[in-house]
Amino acid sequence: MFFAWLKRYVPGGLYGRAALILLLPIVALQVVVSIVFIQRHFEDVTRQMSRSVVLDLGHLLNEVHETNSPAEALAHTRDLRRDLELDVTLPAADPAPRGTVRRLFYDVSGRTVVATLADDIPELRAIDLARSSRDVTVQLETDLGPMEVVFSRRLVTASNPHQFLVIMGVFGVLMTAVAFVYLRNQLRPITRLAAAAEAFGQGRVVPYRPAGAREVRAAGAAFLDMRARIERQIEQRTRMLSGISHDLRTPLTRLRLGLSMLPESGASSPDIAEMERDVAEMEALIDAFLQFARAEAESPPVPTDPAELAARAVEKARRGGGDVRLAAPPDDARAPVALRALAVERALDNLIGNAVRYGGRAEVSVARLGETALRFSVEDDGPGIPPDRRDEAMRPFARLDLARNQDRGTGVGLGLAIAQEIARAHGGRLELSQSARLGGLRADLVLVPSSRPSGAGDGEAGAPAERRIAGGERRPVPRHP
Ligand SMILES: Nc1ncnc2c1ncn2[C@@H]1O[C@H](COP(=O)(O)OP(=O)(O)OP(=O)(O)O)[C@@H](O)[C@H]1O
């Protein structure tokens, strides 16, 4: 509708909108005021000046009436003509037909002049404003024949209001410039808050201090509180997971060692083998826990060739005996992107591992999405995951349909969760769908690496201000004011 239509032409940014809100009323007001004012002013003044010329002309006509010949009339009115600045020709050289009016169409004030003169001078024969922009020529009826009078246009029209317009324009521009500067200072804190929130969403903690108007400061302080709380929680979770995993390792190692000693004491070997398998499985489980706990505590992003990274992951899976193929990457997928390479590779490992485990054949491809985004796709020919269970599958420790996967070995249920966590740390997401080509699951790891230079350099020696959200190492969460 109308508003939808209007919306297309309204600027999207806060700055543009604020400027529009500021400018529109001012410009509209100025235009209306100047039009009304100029018109009024012009018309009134022009009418008054024309009236005084009407008086002059009446005076002249009276004087001419008292004489009997053109020559006598001219002589009689010499002083009068000089004083009133009227240039008189009697009789007129080329009398115009009665009622002739010549006026340029854009000569707005001329309309008032013509109307006033025509109303107030019964003897008026013709009036010509178009012959010269400087003069007014009128022809008047007298007993001695038509008389032509030329006088300056200045006598009937006020000088142009250009000055007024120029002053208004100059001050308008000046004031707008000042307003823009103030506006920008008011909007900058909001932009900063937005940037800090966006960075935090991608797992980066950038320095931010609430500033600006009261409401913006309040929002900024709330954001800081929220950020601190989330950081604390993440750190707690990470610390707990890695603590538990770490502490479980020691007794497990002892158990494994103990098991390897058992045959000497005469226990039956098949039982021992089974127990050893269980222990190995538990160790794998703990490794997965640790991996999950550290998914966020990764090394800083470094410029990485995505195609090469995918090739590495595929090569690794092949060595492990998987039937994995890498689709030829498009050229633009070779341009380096700031990635936490190890983490992304681990996410790919998990996805390829799933594809090989639950399907048979896997296909990996890389694509560039627009300027900054990047997509790794892993497809397989397995049973896939029904749409209504995809969200569930990505949850930590979720294993679907155990019966179906029984012969495929047991996972912990962390693979997809880790991949999703890593995607989020890159400002992206993990998307599950059905593979059109192979019929199984299609997992898209979409990454949107930060385009800001600080994103690529974060954690560098030169940029200590920015840091990753608390990860594996034990670091005190800084308190914000
Ligand atoms: N390619 C796939 N095809 C079919 N089902 C899948 C596929 N990938 C994952 N799933 C289902 O989603 C569940 C969760 O997968 P996820 O990778 O998170 O855990 P997992 O493979 O069971 O264990 P882990 O990867 O931690 O060893 C799996 O148990 C499986 O049922």
Ligand SMILES: [Mg+2]
């Ligand atoms: Mg898995």
